[in-house]
Amino acid sequence: MGNVALVPDKGKYILSQRTIAFKLDKAKLDNLFWLEFLESTIFKSKAVAISSGGTAQGVSQKSLRQVIVIIPSDVNEQKRIGQVLVTVDNLIAANEDKLNQLKRLKKYLMQNLFV
Template identity: 40%
Template sequence: KNIYTLFFYFLLIFENKRLNLLVSNTTMPALSFKALDTFYVNFPEKLSEQKVIGSLLKKLDSLITLQQRKLEQLKQLKKAMLQQLFVDKNNKQPNSRFKNFKGNWEQHRLEEVAQVTMGQSPSSKNYTDNPNDYVLVQGNADLKSNKISPRVWTKEITKQVHKGEIIMTVRAPVGYLAMANMDAVIGRGVAAIDGNKYLYYLLQTKLMDRTWEKLSSGSTFESISSNDIKNLEIKVTETEEEKLITKLMNTVTYFVTLQKNNLTQLTTLKKYLLQNLFI
């Protein structure tokens, strides 16, 4: 009767780490009544203060949930646009098209429209943690938010990706993409594709339809080869139509990124409030 339920709910979230220290170290870890009986918490005596704190955090939780739904809707919109604006292997024209564009799209092998460079790992003795050395991209762990996220550096140059080129993972998980936001050395886990932003979006459709998954399924280490990438059949259209598709996809991608940032800020705010509203 002396504690507001909603306040207590968020208090237990705040105390999660301390509660986990009470978990028994057995085959089936559990919290015992005896352990909980020794667990003390701090809370304001006035129910009015508890209600203000609980209500504030509840409203923030509701806002975070709404923003998560909005992000999922934007992701689904982007996925639908990729499916509608690009041509799959069974068709010659897209399902949706800009006005005044007609005719079938042309089929090519990827190597006919872009240069593919497979990565080659430097010697491990040349790896460093010095940001003044060359950034090394070895796989998905070095890519974040579809960009290079420096984690390891090297003194040795083997193969490179240049700023503005496409990076694609060739080992599990296969087919994930990033746009190089800097020059970097590339290891065996990735390939560099000297293509434009239109090709970047087109390759996203290959991840969606599980093209790479099917190619790598027979591989021991779930990987794809240089020939798999170079011989990939793609369909392209005239330059002006490609530019319009790219512009539209850039716009929806911008809103997806913006929404992710909004959600991150709200999550950070909740963490800050939990740390500062409780003792």
């Protein structure tokens, strides 16, 4: 329902209201893979389906435990998938930045075209 973040576990953090933390068994689940999964449209549609609340929609831990997900059992495969998806996300972000720069340049040039 909100943002997803990968937080290094130093054992010192505070969870606020409407925040859920996952402690992963690294022998079974890769952090980057799980991060990418939680940001996927597949998971987000499941989260919306089980969400509740009026103005601020949220998902309870109890409801979240009922969601069934299918993931590769091989952690090395999860790592490779996670790394590829993070790389693609970074490329998309870089290209969006470049596009925004070009749009600003176009706007500037159009404003100064008939000076």
